[in-house]
Amino acid sequence: MPKYPKPIQELVDSFRTLPGVGAKSAERFVFRLLQLPADKRSAFAKRIMELTDVIKQCTECGRFDVQTPCSICGNGKRDHTTICVVAEPQDVEAIEKTGEFSGVYHLLGGTLNPLEGIGPDKLAIEKLVARIKKQSPRVQEVIIATNPDLEGESTALYLTRALKPLKVKVTRPAKGLPMGSSIEYADELTLSSALKERKEM
Ligand SMILES: [Zn+2]
Structure with missing residues (x-):
């Protein structure tokens, strides 16, 4: 039987994939998020979604930017x-x-x-x-x-x-x-x- 309800456990597991984050820290992050007002939690989730929806990886250099080629590769100067x-x-x-x-x-x-x-x-x-x-x-x-x-x-x-x-x-x-x-x-x-x-x- 899992320790926590599935959505909580899955988010704990997601945090644990980040560098330097162990089980204890991952649990602290999730419960801190649960204690935030709903609008703050949604804003946090939105920022993560924007990494997929808005950020692109530059086809030239591999940097992350809102455009590709990125602002450095695309800069003629x-x-x-x-x-x-x-x-x-x-x-x-x-x-x-x-x-x-x-x-x-x-x-x-x-x-x-x-x-x-x-x-x-x-x-x-x-x-x-x-x-x-x-x-x-x-x-x-x-x-x-x-x-x-x-x-x-x-x-x-x-x-x-x-x-x-x-x-x-x-x-x-x-x-x-x-x-x-x-x-x-x-x-x-x-x-x-x-x-x-x-x-x-
Ligand atoms: Zn680039």
Whole structure:
């Protein structure tokens, strides 16, 4: 017999699929939602529905926006010959905040992690190769801005090899980002200077 009525248990299970949310937190979220006034709860549900109904994934770079191509790919003032490769959508926002980068992005959707079954086929690597091959004006530089941790470094190495035949300059943000740290949480100044002083792979 389930512990809670089915709709409650199912929502608890849904919350548990989110990163860092265990059973206790999931239960707290659901009961907090149940204690909200009905209109607030509906507004919460509506915002989740809008992720499906309003948000689109950019066909070029994989970012989430209300339009595709997204506001960055569709912006003629951005430098389309420089592509910055990132693992997660939040990394784009972190880099945009530095004001240091005027190129376009490519979202991988994660990093290589054999233990969790994330191989190259699970990431948008083939899509990146295809994008570079077909794009005109020709792509001049690919900056691999994955996190300076084990998965991020091995992903950068894999990408460098995959991009080699395309004869494009491949760089990585300079050291200064501490090993094991993440792009998302790096302070703007550190991230900004790491981007400025990038090293060729
Ligand atoms: Zn885009």
